[in-house]
Amino acid sequence: MLKKRRTPPEKIFTPKGKHVNKSMYVQRIELEKAFIKALRKPKHIIIYGESGCGKTWLYKKVFAERKIQYEVLNAATVNSTGSISTAIKSLTSRLEPFENTGYEEKISAGGNVVLAKADLEHTKKYEASTPEPYLELVRRLFKQAGSNESFLIIENLEHIVKNEQWVRELSSLLMYLDDEEYAKYRVRILLVGTPSNLRDYFSKVDSSQTIINRVQEIPEVSVLSSNDVKNLADRGFFQLLKANLIEDRESGFNKNFFFNALSWFSANVPQYVHEIGLEIAIETELNDYNITNELYIGCIRNWVQEALVSENARIEAHINSKTTKHGRRNQVIYTLGRFLGNEFSAQDVEEQMRNHFPISTKGKTLNVSANLTELASGNSPLIRKTPQGTRFRFLDPKIKIMARWMLEKDGSKEKLIVKKFDESIKF
Structure with a gap:
């Protein structure tokens, strides 16, 4: 008898997956349409929504399909570096090592140039290019994208908006949108974060509205519908993992109960659906691929204790x-x-x-x-x-x-x- 071909739990439920898991991606057509439409307009773009709701998966999927190059600047690094400018320098240095611009020769004391060649000390000088940091970054992004359009993505924007000085610094970058020297490199900025009404933060440092006129928001990336969670769970547990759910009439435990519980305890947040799903899927694999009421209860408790302690x-x-x-x-x-x-x-x-x-x-x-x-x-x-x-x-x-x-x-x-x-x- 042929064994069922099953996908490992960690390849089904991927709460922190680097790449978009196509088999478990929930398509949100209206959001994707709005984002693609925004890409065709000559403005910077804002994607916002609560943590774990799929903002990153949204832009990764669309960019991959449209073959758009991008680099990510995690705004959390601004906290450690002290400024957006310094964080940009750090990103630029990772994209392309500093050029070797020359070397100095130090001659050992007491020797002539010919006889002392073996004692020469070569000290390489690695110097960053001199242009303003953001200009240097867009030049490298332009080169990396083969002269095609590309994006600088600033993730976790909530770390920046708490600091008025950083908001001012970011506003200055956004102002370069139609500056001739910057625009020729075809790099736009995609702002990604949890705060709603991000335009209001820019309004506080720019009463003339010039920043607001250079950015556009797409609709909020919000939680899934309960039906989306049900379909996601059905696909993950019963189509890919090929698990069996053992009903318990006394407690009322059945597939419908199971789906509703996943929706309720995850609050329909995609990341938490995947986190709970992974917890249950691993235990299900260890339980000969059977989902029982006791297993479900234990997994929910484990997830709550692990993920929600703070x-x-x-x-x-x-x-x-x-x-x-x-x-x-x-x-x-x-x-x-x-x-x-x-x-x-x-x-x-x-x-x-x-x-x-x-x-x-x-x-x-x-x-x-x-x-x-x-x-x-x-x-x-x-x-x-x-x-x-x-x-x-x-x-x-x-x-x-x-x-x-x-x-x-x-x-x-x-x-x-x-x-x-x-x-x-x-x-």
Whole structure:
């Protein structure tokens, strides 16, 4: 009897894969169309969205299909180098070693030139080219791309926008878009990061709007739909890994439950779908390719303990107590965990709170705005205000997942139970 041909788990679920995993890529047609359209316009481009939602996979896929050359400058290196200019110099030096521009000969004391040749010390001088760092970089990118259009990608832009001086420095680079000396090298900048409304950050250092006129945003790269997660899991576990799911009628564990659980605990974030998927797939391989309810529960717990430990500490710093009946802050955190989107206003939260807790909120003034301000303050904030200051976003989607994990409502009593890592999972 022929054995089923199975793909190894680590080649199916690739949460940090360097290359786009075509077999597990979720095509988002409208986003790809918007990005391709932006490529045809003579502006720099902004791709934004929460961490792990597929921003990098999006541009890698489109650039690969269109054979567009690019180099990546990780904005995290700006923290270590101290400036964008220095980080650019570092990138340039990696692209092409410094040229050997000459050497000096030192003659040993007391000898003549002829007799002392064996004692000559040659000290090579490696000097960087003299042009302004960004100009030198675009020249090399132009050469590397064979005179075709190319991109400098600045990843993790959130590291830069926190520092006004770095925003000014970046703004200066963006201004070179239509400068004759720079434009001839056909290099544009692709900004990739988590902050929404990046234009607002540039507005703070450029009231004339000249920067904003040189950049364009594509729609937010957001989480997947629940149906996308279901299709992704089905493809990974049952088509590629060829696993068997053993139903448990008593607990209600079946394929539909399994797919819904992956969607819920990953918050539909592609990276977390892959992380949870890899955890379960490895254990499934060790379990003769059988997915059981016990295996699923153990893997979810392992992933939460491994991936969300810092978020657990954050939320614990804000939670009222172990068990509360009308703890408003806990009710706010519970409600935030149930949001499908990542951005919300105080009014959005209050409306959902009243739906989740109709008895304890009836006729009460909730003061949700003050609670949200507290959750956005201190050394361990859970959320942050948007640049306009009227709405909020999670600092990281993992915080939403942790809220879903830790806070459980006790039926119609509206009492919230705070769960710990070592307590059982309920979905």
